[in-house]
Amino acid sequence: MIGVGVIGYGYWGPNLVRNFIETNGCRVVAVCDAKVERRALVEQRYPGVKGVSSWRDLVNDPAIDVVAISTPVSSHFELGMAALEAGKHVLVEKPMAMNVEQCSRMIDEAARRKLVLMVDHTFVYTPAVRKVRELVTSGSLGDIYYYDSVRVNLGIFQHDVNVIWDLAVHDLAIMDYVLPERPVAVSATGISHVPGGHENIGYLTMYFTSTIIAHVHVNWLAPVKVRRTLLGGSSKMIVFDDLEPSEKIKVYDRGITLNNHPQNVYELLVGYRSGDMWAPRLDTTEALSLEINHLIDCIEHGTHPETDGEAGLAVVRILENGTLSMRERGRPIELDSRVTERAGARQSL
């Protein structure tokens, strides 16, 4: 029975606790929150769970094997390193940390100690995103041409990070899971409408070695909520609308055909194809439940999770450089290519 400790019982923490409680093979030992009323709430709901005020006590509790961190991103590095150094496996909220340097040090520490380090890229565990990956990797879409996402609403203006850290992080995590490559350059633009505040509108473009292009549009100041991703391929194209109650994924048999040996360069180069649309049935399993079962399985078998530290770092690298580009009105920035190969999920630690 794996002992679980959760740090942070604010917006997301209650979901983590509820799902750990309902997962076989683990038990929640303690939940840490700085606010006394949050600790009281958790003890009222779950009489067997301790509410603790000091994260150091939780991290050093010998009954705890894995620490889940759902606190503001600026604290992830300190808490995560302390947990790893205390020999605990770690599940950390996204974004993984404030910069690539912090991510690298956490990855190294986990590797040295053979501990599981998992980043809570929840979307990766949704039936919709798993279906998208299945369609990409099976070759149904053909060559991937682009990933284009709009993620806007009237949202909470965060105090410690800008809108791309808050919203684009979801798309970067999805891209890291479904695309065959990682980006090699980023150009981002954006602006703040609150004096002294972080950017509340952001646009990221990412380039790849191939002709894939990716673009993410995020906005905390939109009058309507939109969550729509287009994924274009040479054979088929996907529209993923996360606000649709049932048909979240629509696959269109539409696109162009290229004539490589045209007689007349102008007329014959591009042909158009328009076929059926198909919306596959999706499972209704809660993503977080699937994710936590996967975490427990990785701990039990000593294997890498699908959303490991390398995935977390890949996302943070884009956020960090994207923010830099954004402050220089879109100046393109090359991304370090040394670690752009995909980490070996399900390999031994």
Place this chain on the structure above:
Amino acid sequence: MIGVGVIGYGYWGPNLVRNFIETNGCRVVAVCDAKVERRALVEQRYPGVKGVSSWRDLVNDPAIDVVAISTPVSSHFELGMAALEAGKHVLVEKPMAMNVEQCSRMIDEAARRKLVLMVDHTFVYTPAVRKVRELVTSGSLGDIYYYDSVRVNLGIFQHDVNVIWDLAVHDLAIMDYVLPERPVAVSATGISHVPGGHENIGYLTMYFTSTIIAHVHVNWLAPVKVRRTLLGGSSKMIVFDDLEPSEKIKVYDRGITLNNHPQNVYELLVGYRSGDMWAPRLDTTEALSLEINHLIDCIEHGTHPETDGEAGLAVVRILENGTLSMRERGRPIELDSRVTERAGARQSL
């Protein structure tokens, strides 16, 4: 009775001819097209109209007072200059010409000869866009924060220009009409998926002296058609969806309120406001009919049209520099600020 000559009877020319025919105060004298079957078609439909094969004949026809040019953009400068030099007023398709230099020379020529030079920015004459401008200029929206537009579909890959010249041109024309300022810098990204072809996906960001930001997303390779613009202001926000059959414009009483003297910088800076939504009734007049009546009126009274050469040049400046930025992965480019003041529509020539 103003004599009209139309050059180009392909996709858009028939709409021009039909609307000139139905407009009082003018008559269509001749239509020029290189293809014999198009000339036959126009003569069959309109027995009193001459089909001519030489645009020089049309331009020099003394019965013609105004020349409308609906040919590929690469020919706009040559045809437009010839018409102006022959003393004809000119209506030219958008984009006005291939670069700022060509636009400037056309503007100068028209000014010297006191001729009307109008660019066919059709959207400016739609009831929806005129309502948006009315809401902006009346102050209903408050300070403008952003203009964000998505204009994608599975579209014809043009041979002589990229997707921003083909699709973003609509948004740049709308922005030039509704926004209180013109942009001072542009960063654009995009890519071509056809070897040797022009970019078929493009993203433009435009910066202004104030904190307005504008972004346009265009794509010839999308599985679904989207025509949606968000216009955010400090008081209200607009969603303009051109594919809606009736409620094209929705005005949302939503946004944030800034507390300039917060006691606690983190908690009190931003407040949220959520009120009613309102969709004003729009006229159903055809935009092109309104536009051509305006052209005839400008010719009769010797005044500048709302979409004059300066408006056409402002749009081409962004297209030209955006394409440059796009080929350098988003490198920001400053726009010449000397001509950023709005031209005086309805002033004397």
Place this chain on the structure above:
Amino acid sequence: MIGVGVIGYGYWGPNLVRNFIETNGCRVVAVCDAKVERRALVEQRYPGVKGVSSWRDLVNDPAIDVVAISTPVSSHFELGMAALEAGKHVLVEKPMAMNVEQCSRMIDEAARRKLVLMVDHTFVYTPAVRKVRELVTSGSLGDIYYYDSVRVNLGIFQHDVNVIWDLAVHDLAIMDYVLPERPVAVSATGISHVPGGHENIGYLTMYFTSTIIAHVHVNWLAPVKVRRTLLGGSSKMIVFDDLEPSEKIKVYDRGITLNNHPQNVYELLVGYRSGDMWAPRLDTTEALSLEINHLIDCIEHGTHPETDGEAGLAVVRILENGTLSMRERGRPIELDSRVTERAGARQSL
């Protein structure tokens, strides 16, 4: 070359004339309209076509082989009979006539003279409805359970007929084409909100020998336009939304499964099935073009059209009895079963 005469050049007549003009194998000889400006309009548009003021002259013109009637329904019988008696084939707008008696006499007259009698049930020739029929007749849907349609908008209040004659007629024509049976009873409800006017809201329920049920809701006084049909089967179910620009037909692999030998009558009787959704690509041919080609083909080969007099009569029988039921608050009325068998389309006259 088949000579065509068209009576009525109001709302629909111009569409008929345009399509006859563009159809090979026939030529439009004359168009009759009581209003002089309509006759002038047709002659201006089509110099070779005569505008005539007397329908008797048109009907007796030896150059005319087929008469198309697009006048108010109250005149269909007189005009249709006169044309048949003059030995002309007839295409008549829907509804075919004011009552079953009139329809029967027209059918008999056409049969005696071996003339083609076609009713302009245009929807039957749309790619969407033809796809629906294909799905029904191929067995893809399984047993048909129901047909349910909503056809409402803010519409013109007709002077001579109520809303079911104006709008439900479309659904009755579609049902007659796609369903495997004809109804055996009707119950209808409705009301008029204009003193002395015809009913502007109507609801028709139709019963069949099997457990199919059909229902049509029509309304001239709705704030929004809806054109949506649900077609439920034991294997699959269709949503047909005629206002969708591209995916008009969606096929859902959803439904129930019946357990005929349940152990526990309450728990095991009904199971639920939820699978993929699929939107087949549809042709984009104009329905009226397909319909008129079919008419010419039937005349040339002496065969029954798909929408012959029997189809027209079947629709009118429901309208006539539905109106009767509506005036008695839904009193159910049995439909004469003698002629409920489907007419033999494409059989010899």
Place this chain on the structure above:
Amino acid sequence: MIGVGVIGYGYWGPNLVRNFIETNGCRVVAVCDAKVERRALVEQRYPGVKGVSSWRDLVNDPAIDVVAISTPVSSHFELGMAALEAGKHVLVEKPMAMNVEQCSRMIDEAARRKLVLMVDHTFVYTPAVRKVRELVTSGSLGDIYYYDSVRVNLGIFQHDVNVIWDLAVHDLAIMDYVLPERPVAVSATGISHVPGGHENIGYLTMYFTSTIIAHVHVNWLAPVKVRRTLLGGSSKMIVFDDLEPSEKIKVYDRGITLNNHPQNVYELLVGYRSGDMWAPRLDTTEALSLEINHLIDCIEHGTHPETDGEAGLAVVRILENGTLSMRERGRPIELDSRVTERAGARQSL
């Protein structure tokens, strides 16, 4: 502190318990369910609440002042009468009981003992429905012309009642709250596709003394979920779409104008009006929370609730007679007019 007992902890019971727990002025004493695992669940979640197996014990518990009944409709009368006879106030699920006779006896019993008898017509307490009533009673809509509702999905086939008892009950409760009159006649049609089962498709038409007409379409066998109500008035019209996440209520300034003294009866009788659309902001309070606070308030002050026994009876009268009509293919049935006046909400018991 009012003591609460809840009978039935299946689908809806947990929502009742949770809301009673969170409401000031009352405490949940006991919850009764026949299944031991449900009683265990309630005790695990709420340590201070007793799980009991006998509803008689609960009804006779002196610590309990009000009994909430969320069991199948066939048990409502027996449980409700027992609670009233034991001197308890009663909140009963909708539909109130199996027939008008049962409802009348419950009303009489509550009246004699001066107890609160409330029916859980939850929709009446939603912000959307309260806004609709406000618009109707303020006269904004003008004279009411019609109420038309579609409430369909792939739903659970109930064992003891047909689809109108399960789904149309919501519309009947809303109509009873928002319309100025109660119906005087009903005609219903429907069918069962499960041998021996209750009707799974139903259509109800209701007539009123004025020219209001109401129609409700319910279906357990639809491939898509629809929850849409049209409410037409002489001045404005409402579309209420309960599946819209934010703009549930849209008010259209559209309709007809009647010319009572036309010169030409055909041309001038009906004029058309098309104006703005407006979507009022709605509160986001949970309906059940508002409802339970209202119940506690009624008990404390000895007043009638808004959804009292008379409202429950009015709904059941239509369900009972609608089912009768449905089995006779729409035969119209007059409704007893003696009790069609609206009960005096908030009057003393």
